[in-house]
Amino acid sequence: MKICIVGTGYVGLVSGVCYSEVGHYVTCVDKDMKKVDQLKQGRSPIYEPGIEELLVSNQQKGRLHFTDDLAEAMREAELIVIAVGTPANKDGSANLSFIEAVAKEIGTHLTSYKVIVTKSTVPVGTGQKIKSWIQDYCGKMAFDVASNPEFLREGSAIYDTMNMERAVLGVESKRAEDLLVELHRPFDTKIVITDLATSEMSKYASNAFLATKISFINEVANVCEQLDADVTKVAEVMGLDPRIGSAFLGAGIGYGGSCFPKDTQAFIQMGERAGYSLKIVPAVEKVNFEQRERLVQKVERAFGGAGLKGKQIAVLGLAFKPNTDDMRAAPARDIIPMLMTAGANVVAYDPIAMKEAASYLPHVTFSESWREAVCGADAVMFITDWKEFKDLNLKELKQELASPIVIDGRNLFEPQVMKDLGFYYDSIGRMKIELEGESYEGTSNRGSRLHRQKLS
Numbered sequence: 001m002k003i004c005i006v007g008t009g010y011v012g013l014v015s016g017v018c019y020s021e022v023g024h025y026v027t028c029v030d031k032d033m034k035k036v037d038q039l040k041q042g043r044s045p046i047y048e049p050g051i052e053e054l055l056v057s058n059q060q061k062g063r064l065h066f067t068d069d070l071a072e073a074m075r076e077a078e079l080i081v082i083a084v085g086t087p088a089n090k091d092g093s094a095n096l097s098f099i100e101a102v103a104k105e106i107g108t109h110l111t112s113y114k115v116i117v118t119k120s121t122v123p124v125g126t127g128q129k130i131k132s133w134i135q136d137y138c139g140k141m142a143f144d145v146a147s148n149p150e151f152l153r154e155g156s157a158i159y160d161t162m163n164m165e166r167a168v169l170g171v172e173s174k175r176a177e178d179l180l181v182e183l184h185r186p187f188d189t190k191i192v193i194t195d196l197a198t199s200e201m202s203k204y205a206s207n208a209f210l211a212t213k214i215s216f217i218n219e220v221a222n223v224c225e226q227l228d229a230d231v232t233k234v235a236e237v238m239g240l241d242p243r244i245g246s247a248f249l250g251a252g253i254g255y256g257g258s259c260f261p262k263d264t265q266a267f268i269q270m271g272e273r274a275g276y277s278l279k280i281v282p283a284v285e286k287v288n289f290e291q292r293e294r295l296v297q298k299v300e301r302a303f304g305g306a307g308l309k310g311k312q313i314a315v316l317g318l319a320f321k322p323n324t325d326d327m328r329a330a331p332a333r334d335i336i337p338m339l340m341t342a343g344a345n346v347v348a349y350d351p352i353a354m355k356e357a358a359s360y361l362p363h364v365t366f367s368e369s370w371r372e373a374v375c376g377a378d379a380v381m382f383i384t385d386w387k388e389f390k391d392l393n394l395k396e397l398k399q400e401l402a403s404p405i406v407i408d409g410r411n412l413f414e415p416q417v418m419k420d421l422g423f424y425y426d427s428i429g430r431m432k433i434e435l436e437g438e439s440y441e442g443t444s445n446r447g448s449r450l451h452r453q454k455l456s
């Protein structure tokens with residue numbers, strides 16, 4: 001099948017390489033010429049495991065092309081996929097200006113029947129808007145619109161697409177349905193065929209539900225902390241019930257990323273505009289933000305009444321999750337400014353996301369390695385659950401720190417192990433390890449060593 005994909009962000013690019021990998025012929029269009037040039041040279045603008053291999057091999061096979069010329073890209077295509085961004089407006093609603101511009105451009109260049117399918121996350125009713133935007137520009141040319149929301153996760157996007165659990169096809173004609181079923185045939189996945197509105201809604205409902213699971217387990221964690229229960233065990237027990245399921249019960253610092261924060265907000269706005277005020281989703285958002293604040297309170301508590309002024313805090317992990325350099329709505333972007341407002345000096349390290357992070361966090365010092373970041377620090381905070389951090393040598397970590405204070409926002413380590421190694425260790429919804437009779441005032445000079453003070 002010949003396909004034109006508009007937008008080479010995560011969704012457009014990953015779809016492009018995966019569709020071509022299963023044998024379709026794909027031309028990806030982006031208005032960003034720099035991205036197009038980079039992609040033509042086989043270099044991916046996004047960090048995503050496995051993407052460059054597929055990018056290069058499918059270009060070599062002649063099944064994958066890149067251009068900034070939409071008219072040329074769509075001329076031969078049977079299917080046009082819209083995969084441009086839908087960022088949040090100030091009020092949280094989805095900004096459809098990129099979608100509108102693309103739809104009008106498609107209308108201008110439509111010279112034969114095509115199916116135009118939206119993969120971007122769009123509020124219910126957008127498919128109908130796209131239809132009328134195209135109609136305004138295409139004269140009497142026949143076309144169909146369809147909805148096929150994307151469910152990939154960053155960091156495992158190639159795997160998720162090649163092994164998709166389901167494809168939702170929101171269609172208005174048998175012709176569009178047949179073409180989209182054909183598109184998905186090589187993926188051997190479960191296909192749900194429905195109307196445009198239901199398909200569009202299924203994306204927001206899925207993301208809001210996953211976000212709800214995360215905020216729910218975070219609230220359970222917060223109560224666990226008060227009552228000496230262990231949230232990881234509670235989650236394990238809950239997850240063994242197939243009606244609940246074990247996924248997305250990882251307590252931590254709340255969700256971030258380019259999707260959950262903006263899609264929950266857009267869902268709330270969509271409800272308002274439809275005349276129904278959602279009650280659960282706003283609470284999910286509130287819990288999510290408070291979870292960041294709670295982490296900062298944990299490090300403040302570690303220093304007793306001393307406050308964070310002049311403290312050297314090492315922050316390990318900046319990306320919103322491992323295996324990505326995406327900093328969109330990353331928790332680190334909330335937590336680090338809170339630390340700095342409280343007077344701390346922050347030294348940060350992330351295996352991949354530091355270049356991306358630098359533009360969002362201009363006053364942070366970045367380190368070349370976790371060792372360099374923690375050297376002489378008064379405390380270390382774990383923000384992203386990179387494998388590199390989970391595997392780090394804890395004895396070395398203790399040696400490098402000025403005071404052995406670990407605040408773990410991702411439950412990377414076992415409290416008992418941390419206790420045996422002599423750390424002050426506070427994580428999420430689990431036993432807190434305090435060092436009896438000692439308080440840590442920390443040091444103010446980077447590079448200075450252990451400065452512990454016995455409580456009198």
Ligand SMILES: NC(=O)c1ccc[n+]([C@@H]2O[C@H](COP(=O)([O-])OP(=O)(O)OC[C@H]3O[C@@H](n4cnc5c(N)ncnc54)[C@H](O)[C@@H]3O)[C@@H](O)[C@H]2O)c1
Pocket residue numbers: 006007008009010011012029030031032035083084085086098101102119120121122150151152153154258259
């Ligand atoms: N990122 C994800 O993991 C993910 C997963 C599922 C769904 N989604 C949804 O998919 C959509 C795209 O997300 P993304 O993260 O890939 O976006 P992105 O912002 O990373 O990329 C969008 C791309 O579209 C290009 N573009 C914008 N207008 C254009 C035009 N008129 N012509 C050609 N190119 C144009 C931009 O230059 C950019 O490269 C959003 O609605 C998002 O909510 C994202």
Ligand SMILES: O=c1ccn([C@@H]2O[C@H](COP(=O)(O)OP(=O)(O)O[C@H]3O[C@H](CO)[C@@H](O)[C@H](O)[C@H]3O)[C@@H](O)[C@H]2O)c(=O)[nH]1
Pocket residue numbers: 121150151152153154155207210214247248249250251252253254255256257258259260263320321
């Ligand atoms: O148990 C968990 C699981 C995730 N998270 C956090 O939740 C956020 C989102 O994680 P994840 O869902 O893995 O990443 P995304 O790439 O944002 O993917 C989500 O958003 C995409 C865009 O809509 C959807 O396509 C995916 O199905 C959906 O999982 C991250 O900050 C995670 O750290 C937790 O705190 N606890």
